[in-house]
Amino acid sequence: MGVRVTSVIDETCGCGGSESRVWGWSYQTLEGHLEQGELTYEVVKRLRTGAVEFCITSYSKRAPLTNPPDPRRARGRRPADTQNPPRLRQHRHRP
Incomplete structure (x- = not known):
């Protein structure tokens, strides 16, 4: 479960009085x-005013999760712990 840096930003955008310097990743x-x-x-x-902003842009969605198949179920067998379930013992309370 990891991530990869896909871009590094270091540029000047806009022109004239609306120029901005942008750094990011x-x-x-x-x-x-x-x-x-x-x-x-x-x-x-913002180069004209000196104002600084921090911007986060994102998109995400849940990834498809794949669980590996249980080889015991794939062959039609039940897991070992359900083949012979434990028997319940009955206890009588004697006064």
């Missing part, structure tokens, strides 16, 4: 992870 989940998705973290600095 993105990662995606790998096969076997409980989710499928991607997250992007960015720090955006």
Whole structure:
């Protein structure tokens, strides 16, 4: 269950008075992870005003989970612990 960094962001966007400097990174989940998705973290600095924003963009969904088949059930046999269930003992209370 892991993730992989898919991009590193270090760029200037916009033009004129709306230029911003952007730093960040993105990662995606790998096969076997409980989710499928991607997250992007960015720090955006507006060059004209000096304002700084932190942005997180993401999407995700539940990953399909596959359970390995029980080989005992695949051959039509019940698991060993249910083949011979324990017998219940009856206890009588004597006054």
